[in-house]
Amino acid sequence: MSIVIITEGKETNGWEKALKAKRPELEVLVHPDVAAKDKVEFALTWGHPLGVFKEYPNIKCIASMGAGVDHILRDPELPASATITKLEDPNLTRDMGLFVMALVLNHMRNLTVHKLNQQQHNWSRKRYLTTEDTTIGIMGMGTLGAHAAAELTKLGFQVNGWARTEKQLEGIKVYKGDEELDSFLATSDILICLLPLTPQTENILNKQTLSKLPNNAFVINVARGKHLVDEDLVELLDSGHLAGASLDVFREEPLPKDHPFWSHPKINITPHIASITDPASAVLQILDNYDRLQRGKPLKNIVSPELGY
Structure with missing residues (x-):
């Protein structure tokens, strides 16, 4: 299984490096350069293009790069089968x-x-x-x-x-x-x-x-x-x-x-700098949920789409 990073206008190098540093064997993909989208089950995202998850028919987890998830929930076409998670770093x-x-x-x-x-x-x-x-x-x-x-x-x-x-x-x-x-x-x-x-x-x-x-x-x-x-x-x-x-x-x-x-x-x-996610410290939480998904275990920091948090 792989992790795909999906974001619009946000730099991805920090996350790519952090993921590979902790898990060298992990396949880290960056949308839209993904050949086999039907094989992707885990997405790491911030400000994704609306409707993009229709391109990933087997997505099971949509993980936010930060504490907020409104950028995910604004999408009216989120797959009902996908679990949404947030960071609590x-x-x-x-x-x-x-x-x-x-x-x-x-x-x-x-x-x-x-x-x-x-x-x-x-x-x-x-x-x-x-x-x-x-x-x-x-x-x-x-x-x-x-x-x-x-x-x-x-x-x-x-x-x-x-x-x-x-x-x-x-x-x-x-x-x-x-x-x-x-x-x-x-x-x-x-x-x-x-x-x-x-x-x-x-x-x-x-x-x-x-x-x-x-x-x-x-x-x-x-x-x-x-x-x-x-x-x-x-x-x-x-x-x-x-x-x-x-x-x-x-x-x-x-x-x-x-x-x-x-x-x-x-x-x-101030220009939205109160608290900025550091991929190096947050990546372990992402990988923990990635492993849980592979093993069929309950994910952490799940968000309720109905409540919005």
């Missing part, structure tokens, strides 16, 4: 936690403000926020959200979570469902979105929900750009209800040159 989780903490501390200690003042030779002081007076709310209590919550708790923050279903996490109050969303938002001085992108969570960061945040709240989105309604965020920033936002993900990437986010004084932009 400890390095990916660690890096996301560190990035989220950096954004939180940057906001609390006014580092962006002071950088702008430096450029203007402006010696001005601004009172910083304290951990004791700041409650952080994290939307999404999966692997990434739970880890970020635990790390922020270690720094002394009060951290609350919100999830679609009930979750039990030590030291963290987790609100659940639509019935508790407003209460969760009302406590969140800093709101962090780490939700999976599903039909239910698309556009969830909108005027209605963001208006429920306390005055001068700060918004961090490191999940997916389609969670956020761009114009609603700008309106609430301009009205003074929100203090600012740090955004790492966008509806269109790269962010168009004429997008208002670029020049907005209250928005910090």
Whole structure:
């Protein structure tokens, strides 16, 4: 059996080298240069061309190159017989936690403000926020959200979570469902979105929900750009209800040159670099599921197409 890498516009050399380094005898193919597509059962993918899996009639596993799977589930022609899996790489989780903490501390200690003042030779002081007076709310209590919550708790923050279903996490109050969303938002001085992108969570960061945040709240989105309604965020920033936002993900990437986010004084932009998969560390997880598929054993990190995660 072989592994085929299917991606559109994403570099594949890193994955090819990582797979061959751990399993030299493995046949690693890269779409579309595959002669016998009917013999391929395992695909590793990110942003595949829609409908491409019709060319692989015996595909049994479609594995995401990252933690997200919305790029797979957007395809209306996915084979019903194929199991979809995601990555849960400890390095990916660690890096996301560190990035989220950096954004939180940057906001609390006014580092962006002071950088702008430096450029203007402006010696001005601004009172910083304290951990004791700041409650952080994290939307999404999966692997990434739970880890970020635990790390922020270690720094002394009060951290609350919100999830679609009930979750039990030590030291963290987790609100659940639509019935508790407003209460969760009302406590969140800093709101962090780490939700999976599903039909239910698309556009969830909108005027209605963001208006429920306390005055001068700060918004961090490191999940997916389609969670956020761009114009609603700008309106609430301009009205003074929100203090600012740090955004790492966008509806269109790269962010168009004429997008208002670029020049907005209250928005910090990073180019989707919060947490980047390292094939060298993630490849063992891929190969483990590859072996499980060969042996007829249950796969790990299976995604529900119905739930979207």
